[in-house]
Amino acid sequence: MPEGHTLHRLALDLDAAFAGRPTHSSSPQGRFADGAARIDGRVLAGAEAYGKQLFVAFDGLAEQVRIHLGLIGGLTISSGTDRPVVGAVRWRLESDEAWADLRGATVCTLIGPAEKEAYVAGLGPDPLRGDADPDRAWARITRSRLTIAALLMEQGVLAGVGNVYRAELLFRHGLDPFMEGRFLRRGEWDALWADLVALMHVGVERNRIDTVRPEHEPEAMGREPRQDDHGGEVYVYRRAHLPCWVCGTPVRTQVLAGRNLFWCPRCQPRSRRRVPVTRAAARRPGARGATGRTVSSRPEASGRPASR
């Protein structure tokens, strides 16, 4: 579920459902019992996302709830009076009209203002925030020897971009994921940032990730819409070995920095400025370039084929 657009959408939805209203908090699962007790009965002041972090403030309390959904966490908001506890609910937030359940988050805790400031300071610019300064990200990228694919997912470089947006963004701009950040041109970065801002705003509106251009939408191509848990229409994410919507070439996949990377080898041709195959990476059988710093010329020799 959670890339930056999910958290910003949740902040909006929490505000709409709870802001300005007295709330009741509990922790059926127990792991947020202390925090829930501190905020129980307070009026919710507002929710705010920064990258993949979600902060919830309450009237008369300097501390805020900090939530990070991790890979599998979810926060659902519902209305109505029938409110069964289903599964492991870390935090339940209720008003007279609405209720929200948090499950599976890696972080749900109360933090003070200084602590919040420290977390936010460690994040790169968030394309979904009006106060974002893309030059901060550019400064990191343009002097980095890491792959552009790895850099886009680095939260200290860019806040809120995850595995789907990074793969789709690189595809839309025809960029080799393995190109070193320092070889990205300023004009290319400006285009990437502008595209991210637009794509992620669409993500917030639709509450899903859609990245295909009008001419590649299912209706335009006469194909079935994507039917899986993501819902969104994408070019390469999780489409390994399937034909590229643009050129028909099978989409490729490879593990990079512990995550599955997807790209079209034809639409995103190899850059002469891609991360070189170092002697060490070539010699060591296990070397797979997991940091994004080095890359094996024969990923299938790594002992763990990407899939198939």
Place this chain on the structure above:
DNA sequence: GCTGTATGCAGAT
């Protein structure tokens, strides 16, 4: 019922 996988990240090694 079990296994594998997932839009993430921290901490150990």
Place this chain on the structure above:
DNA sequence: TCTGCCTACAGCG
């Protein structure tokens, strides 16, 4: 660079 965490769900038997 690897493992662990937390939950849900698809795919398998």
